[in-house]
Amino acid sequence: MKAGGPDGIPVEELDEAQARDELARLASAIDEADRAYHTEDAPRISDAAYDALKARNAAIEARFPDLKRPDSPSKRIGGVVAEGFAKVAHARRMLSLANAFEAGEVAEFVAGIRRFLGLPAEAALAFTAEPKIDGLSLSLRYEAGRLVQAATRGDGAVGENVTANARTISDIPDRIENAPTLLEVRGEVYMHHDDFAALNARQAERGGRTFANPRNAAAGSLRQLDSAITRSRPLRFFAYGWGALSEPLAATQMVAVERLAGFGFPTNPLMQRCESLEAMLACWAAIEQRRATLGYDIDGVVYKLDDLALQERLGMRSTTPRWALAHKFPAETAWTRLEAIDIQVGRTGALSPVARLGPVTVGGVVVANATLHNEDYIAGRDSRGAPIRDGKDIRAGDWVKIYRAGDVIPKVADVDLGRRPSGAEPYAFPEACPECGSPAIREPGDSVRRCTGGLICPAQAVERLKHFVSRAAFDIEGLGAKQVEAFWHDGWITEPADIFTLQSRYGSGLQQLKNREGWGEKSAANLFAAIEERRRIPLQRLIFALGIRHVGEAAAGLLARQYGTWDAFEAAMTRAEPGSAEWEELLGINGVGEVMATSLTAAFANDAERALIDRLIAQLDVEPAVQAAGDSPVAGKTVVFTGTLEKMTRAEAKARAEALGARVAGSVSAKTDLLVAGPGAGSKAKKAAELGIETIDEDGWLELVGGG
DNA sequence: GTGCCTCGAGTTCA
DNA sequence: CTCGAGGCAC
Numbered sequence: 244m245k246a247g248g249p250d251g252i253p254v255e256e257l258d259e260a261q262a263r264d265e266l267a268r269l270a271s272a273i274d275e276a277d278r279a280y281h282t283e284d285a286p287r288i289s290d291a292a293y294d295a296l297k298a299r300n301a302a303i304e305a306r307f308p309d310l311k312r313p314d315s316p317s318k319r320i321g322g323v324v325a326e327g328f329a330k331v332a333h334a335r336r337m338l339s340l341a342n343a344f345e346a347g348e349v350a351e352f353v354a355g356i357r358r359f360l361g362l363p364a365e366a367a368l369a370f371t372a373e374p375k376i377d378g379l380s381l382s383l384r385y386e387a388g389r390l391v392q393a394a395t396r397g398d399g400a401v402g403e404n405v406t407a408n409a410r411t412i413s414d415i416p417d418r419i420e421n422a423p424t425l426l427e428v429r430g431e432v433y434m435h436h437d438d439f440a441a442l443n444a445r446q447a448e449r450g451g452r453t454f455a456n457p458r459n460a461a462a463g464s465l466r467q468l469d470s471a472i473t474r475s476r477p478l479r480f481f482a483y484g485w486g487a488l489s490e491p492l493a494a495t496q497m498v499a500v501e502r503l504a505g506f507g508f509p510t511n512p513l514m515q516r517c518e519s520l521e522a523m524l525a526c527w528a529a530i531e532q533r534r535a536t537l538g539y540d541i542d543g544v545v546y547k548l549d550d551l552a553l554q555e556r557l558g559m560r561s562t563t564p565r566w567a568l569a570h571k572f573p574a575e576t577a578w579t580r581l582e583a584i585d586i587q588v589g590r591t592g593a594l595s596p597v598a599r600l601g602p603v604t605v606g607g608v609v610v611a612n613a614t615l616h617n618e619d620y621i622a623g624r625d626s627r628g629a630p631i632r633d634g635k636d637i638r639a640g641d642w643v644k645i646y647r648a649g650d651v652i653p654k655v656a657d658v659d660l661g662r663r664p665s666g667a668e669p670y671a672f673p674e675a676c677p678e679c680g681s682p683a684i685r686e687p688g689d690s691v692r693r694c695t696g697g698l699i700c701p702a703q704a705v706e707r708l709k710h711f712v713s714r715a716a717f718d719i720e721g722l723g724a725k726q727v728e729a730f731w732h733d734g735w736i737t738e739p740a741d742i743f744t745l746q747s748r749y750g751s752g753l754q755q756l757k758n759r760e761g762w763g764e765k766s767a768a769n770l771f772a773a774i775e776e777r778r779r780i781p782l783q784r785l786i787f788a789l790g791i792r793h794v795g796e797a798a799a800g801l802l803a804r805q806y807g808t809w810d811a812f813e814a815a816m817t818r819a820e821p822g823s824a825e826w827e828e829l830l831g832i833n834g835v836g837e838v839m840a841t842s843l844t845a846a847f848a849n850d851a852e853r854a855l856i857d858r859l860i861a862q863l864d865v866e867p868a869v870q871a872a873g874d875s876p877v878a879g880k881t882v883v884f885t886g887t888l889e890k891m892t893r894a895e896a897k898a899r900a901e902a903l904g905a906r907v908a909g910s911v912s913a914k915t916d917l918l919v920a921g922p923g924a925g926s927k928a929k930k931a932a933e934l935g936i937e938t939i940d941e942d943g944w945l946e947l948v949g950g951g
Numbered sequence: 952g953t954g955c956c957t958c959g960a961g962t963t964c965a
Numbered sequence: 966c967t968c969g970a971g972g973c974a975c
Binding site: 455459462463560587589590591593595597608609610611612613614616617647648651652653654691792793794795796797798834 | 956
């Protein structure tokens with residue numbers, strides 16, 4: 244067996260670093276043994292040796308509970324993770340990229356970087372340009388040169404552990420030489436056109452299912468629970484970036500990627516360095532020209548700022564880095580007939596038109612529905628009244644050109660007026676809710692028409708319940724959108740509180756639930772257990788789950804942190820009205836404005852709504868929110884910058900401070916904790932002195948937050 | 952008032 | 966993933 248087997252250093256003598264290394268090795272050794280046992284029917288180690296590995300893993304975890312890995316073997320049962328793959332937290336987030344479709348947007352991207360860094364327009368900036376592979380991204384963790392973990396992107400923060408499958412891909416080395424002790428390589432798994440065609444032919448021959456396109460084939464192959472199947476699939480890999488590192492790879496993007504190639508990873512041969520905007524656009528055009536002959540799918544070109552120190556200074560927006568951009572190729576389109584326009588009613592009452600289409604293949608996927616957004620979109624206008632599609636409106640029976648925005652969401656790009664059936668009438672947008680008949684009103688300046696039925700509208704009621712059980716809200720296992728709809732239809736659940744009384748009303752002996760289609764004793768018991776588990780709910784989730792208009796996940800987090808407990812939150816929302824101290828406190832939260840405040844107080848002032856909330860709360864045990872215990876010295880502090888900053892721009896300083904958990908304000912007030920004053924600071928510095936607020940200079944700030 | 956940037960709410964298909 | 970709108974800095 245491998246190093247770190249049961250015969251290593253006694254557990255009592257391990258230090259933390261050794262323990263961490265060994266847990267990683269044990270996880271992959273056990274993983275490998277599991278896969279061999281369960282999927283290849285050919286155990287590679289004896290049962291006794293396997294048990295010893297598990298026992299040692301448990302002993303180390305007991306001594307160092309903090310080091311317990313998210314993919315810990317102790318969480319697995321019989322080698323197969325319940326519910327598919329184990330979740331793994333990425334040591335550094337896997338990013339997505341901002342998109343551009345026009346040259347002008349690329350120019351704006353470059354100009355924006357100059358602005359952010361405070362560089363003059365003529366200052367040279369170099370970028371890398373490389374094809375954007377249409378596959379799935381993968382993060383490979385190497386410790387001491389050995390592949391210990393492979394994870395999919397997931398939501399960027401948490402992905403799925405696909406280590407056993409990644410090991411079967413020949414482009415991915417198991418070991419690398421002369422590498423940093425920790426190296427996370429990031430890249431794209433994809434499938435060649437030839438391999439895709441051969442795979443589909445083979446699948447068809449065996450009567451198996453064929454894949455719609457190489458991307459789906461690659462995704463389906465990588466996410467096989469049985470890695471023997473993955474092994475039989477011709478997957479390939481290009482490395483283009485990195486995550487956590489024990490030491491920097493290089494000073495530039497280009498050289499860093501060359502180093503990855505040096506470690507033995509395939510890197511894209513078309514990647515090159517561009518010294519100017521013109522060179523970037525030329526590179527884009529050149530790659531597009533070669534697109535059809537590459538042998539694999541690409542959907543654009545990725546630009547990255549070459550200088551890694553500058554990348555660091557630019558930092559991140561909420562989900563995308565400021566230093567990279569995906570410049571997409573024009574989307575594939577297809578013509579089809581629009582059979583009908585239907586209206587869906589959302590949780591807030593929004594009436595959304597949907598196009599029912601004659602099925603048509605766009606970009607390798609059969610599309611039968613497309614969003615039509617709103618009234619104006621159908622009429623051929625944007626929100627400002629300017630014409631779109633040359634002002635052509637959309638009518639039932641029209642021939643329409645479909646594309647998939649971002650290669651995902653089907654949309655109507657154009658209408659063929661020449662083929663419009665005679666007698667086709669302009670679409671009359673309904674002025675009453677198709678579900679409940681209440682008037683549907685469009686507020687001045689709003690682009691959507693909303694059903695005014697509120698709680699009496701069945702569509703809104705169901706959508707609100709779906710929202711309530713959604714992932715960022717109560718997230719009850721076994722109670723998804725479909726189940727909620729079925730329960731609602733039978734009158735078992737009509738409002739959130741009903742979920743928590745379901746067992747007492749229908750669960751006795753489980754008879755009634757068992758009689759429902761698709762429910763057995765086991766699944767019913769599981770559902771009730773999952774519901775019980777969620778009686779205790781973090782305040783943030785609860786606030787989000789209420790589904791108050793304008794209050795999403797982020798706002799719910801802000802509110803939970805501000806008020807801490809449900810009682811404090813509820814009291815404040817009940818008492819807040821313009822002019823009151825509670826109202827001021829609410830508006831004082833950075834990110835809450837009048838619209839949101841009005842929406843919140845209105846919800847708590849509405850009797851029916853309020854009764855619904857009260858019935859729900861009676862069923863729950865709300866977990867108070869804790870102030871984020873950031874370890875930065877400025878976390879939670881309000882900072883003001885004034886005067887001239889010499890080593891960073893204003894935007895940069897602000898982004899940095901916020902990344903460390905500080906709130907950046909524009910003017911000094913009693914709420915200010917720290918003033919950073921550069922040369923030329925005037926009235927703000929004076930005011931800070933009067934208020935006795937701590938004031939430091941730019942160097943003091945850099946020292947405080949650790950370097951530049 | 953204008954111009955970011957971020958968030959909310961809507962959307963499809965496998 | 967995208968659009969529109971809310972919130973905030975300038």
